[in-house]
Amino acid sequence: MQLPCEDCPIRYRAVCATCETPELTELEGSKYYRRYEAGQTVVLSGERMDFVASVVSGIASLTQTLEDGRTQMVGLLLPSDFLWRPGRDSSPYDVTAVSDLLLCCFRRRPFEGLLRSSPRIAARLLDMTLDDLDAARDWLLLLGRKSAREKIASFLTILARRDAMLRQAQTPGLVVLDLPLTREAMADYLGLTLETVSRQISALRREGVIALDGKRRVIVPDFNRLVAESGDDSDGGLPS
Amino acid sequence: MQLPCEDCPIRYRAVCATCETPELTELEGSKYYRRYEAGQTVVLSGERMDFVASVVSGIASLTQTLEDGRTQMVGLLLPSDFLWRPGRDSSPYDVTAVSDLLLCCFRRRPFEGLLRSSPRIAARLLDMTLDDLDAARDWLLLLGRKSAREKIASFLTILARRDAMLRQAQTPGLVVLDLPLTREAMADYLGLTLETVSRQISALRREGVIALDGKRRVIVPDFNRLVAESGDDSDGGLPS
DNA sequence: CGAAGCTTTGATTTATTTCAAGTACAGTGG
DNA sequence: CCACTGTACTTGAAATAAATCAAAGCTTCG
Structure with a gap:
């Protein structure tokens, strides 16, 4: 049930990435897992949240909703991403399991103490938060x-x-991707309607930029061609 | 020229907010100011950046630009906001002085050392970064x-x-605001064209939600009415 | 006064949404 | 095994919000 930290798939990516043995032992002693099925709510906006967590496997979304029901995804948590803001006790967003989800959790208070006593963990969290902020800024564009x-x-x-x-x-020329999101969730991520998402995927398929295997598996024959369609500066990614 | 930290207008809001006397003395010894006129570039995307800074007065923007010239603002730095990411030596964004700007700067290397030796400053920076991330997520919506x-x-x-x-x-019922941005900069902030910004401001004026005194001064007779027009949950703000 | 920059307003076009069917597919139970 | 249901997805036609193209108004500054 309880995976030893040494064998954890996110050992060198998560908030614990830079921990040495003593810190890791302390974390290992107090960690516990939570599992959610696809579609389940992890916390609702405004709800009390008394644990922090790393995503071990699966995907979770953070969403915000306007009074009239329009919703925008504001975070997509993939394995190794960290869920929650120290020093706040209720969630400002809805957190939902997009796929089956496994979280590695710690009670909030003890973790906040650890954050104060271990500069290494604090530094790692700052670094991850800055990455999130950069990602959010690309998302704004x-x-x-x-x-x-x-x-x-x-x-x-x-x-x-x-x-x-x-x-x-490395991202190779040929890429095979399994879409973790429904068309509707993609629409919420991209600020579009699900119909527009569907139409644009169809258009990219018609033009040979991508191919589909079923509804959810995307084959990208030429990754650079796809990048060219994204409008970004061509030099943003890895060579070839 | 050199303002003592005790008299600094952002003393209790900036990255140094939680510093005690010894840390403050150390900061005070190594700080220096930079001034920019409205419109001047602080750094360009990709350029080396060997200082970190707090905005003392004035406003700066972070912007990203696509190959074809479309630009999106991704950060608006107001007094007390902090400029730069520790551990990275070139800026991923264009930083521009929107108004006349005064920065309180520290050389990057020594500041990074201070960040390692002073958990108080590190904690403050984490807190500010998390605030930025929350703001970015509201912006995504x-x-x-x-x-x-x-x-x-x-x-x-x-x-x-x-x-x-x-x-x-507190935000009172009646608010008088001086817009720090041109219509074009507002458009870059909001993901609109400048014409649309102008038209919507005119529409809000026609309907009495706001009044204008010149092009840049906005009078809001009833702040709650304005909030109601923003589409946000009504309970997000302060009472009355 | 004239030029430049910022802003407003109008007419038209267009990308995306909205409304509306319809298809594909997996799971369920007869 | 096959109809039946529900969910996810696709596609079409019409409506619409915002962009684009174009012109003119207001300020400020030399």
Whole structure:
């Protein structure tokens, strides 16, 4: 049930990445897992949240909703991402398990103490937060200025790069991607309607930029072609 | 020329907010000021950046630009905001002085050392970064799901609240705001064109939600009315 | 006064949304 | 094994919000 930290798939990516043995032992002693099925709510906006957690496997979303029901995803948590803000006790967003989800959790108070006593963990959390902020700023550009087509292409490149990063691989020319999100969740991520998402995916398929195997598996024959469709500066990514 | 830290207008809001006398003395010894005129570039994207800084007065923007010239603002730095990411030596964004700007600067290397030796400063920086991340996430909602009209109303409420925050006041019913941005810069912030910004401001004026005194001074007779136009949950702000 | 920069307003076009069917597919139970 | 249901997805036609193209108004500054 309880995976030893040494064998954890996110050991060198998560908030505990830079921990040495003594800290790791302390974490290991107090950690516990939570599992959620796809679609389940982890916490609702405004609800008390008395644990912090790393995503071990699966995907979770953070969403905000306007009074009239319009919703925007504001965070997509992939394995190794960290869930929660120290020093705050209720969630400002809805957190939902997008796929089956495994969280490695710690009670909030003890973790906050550890954060004070261990500069290494604090530094790692700062670093991860700064990465999140950079990602959010790229996302602002996407939402504010990109066309629907560019949004879809950008989203696919983001997924492909995140995936390559986790597997410590380079993004090759040919990429096979399993979309973790429904068309509706993609629409919430991209600030579009699900119909527009569907249409743009169809258009990219018609033009040979991508191919589909079923509804959820995307084959990208030429990753650079996809990047070119994303509207980003060509030099943003890895060579070849 | 050199303002003593005790008299600094952002003493209790900036990254140094929680510093005690010894740390403050160390900071005070190595700080230096930089001034920029409205419109001047602070750093360009990709350029080496060997200092970190707090905004003392004035406003700076962070912007990203696509190859074809479309630009999106991704950060608006007001007094007390902190400029730069420790551990990275080139800026990922263009930083521009929107108004006349005064920065309180520290050389990057020594500051990074201080960050390692002073948990108080590190904790403060984490806290500020988390605030930035929350603000960025609200911004995602604005860009992804709000109408042009709601975007303008939201922007005005954000400015009013930030202003009240700095002055430690409550946002009263009647608010007078000086817009720090041109219509074009507002458009870059909101993911609109400058014409749409102008039209929506005119529409809000026609309907009495706001009044204008010149092009840049906005009078809000009823702050709650403005908030209602912003599309946000009504309970987000301060009472009355 | 004239030029430049910022802003407003109008007319038109267009990308995306909205409304509306319809298809594909997996799971369930007869 | 096959109809049946529900969910996810696709596609079409019409409506619409915002962009684009174009012109003119207001300030400020030399």
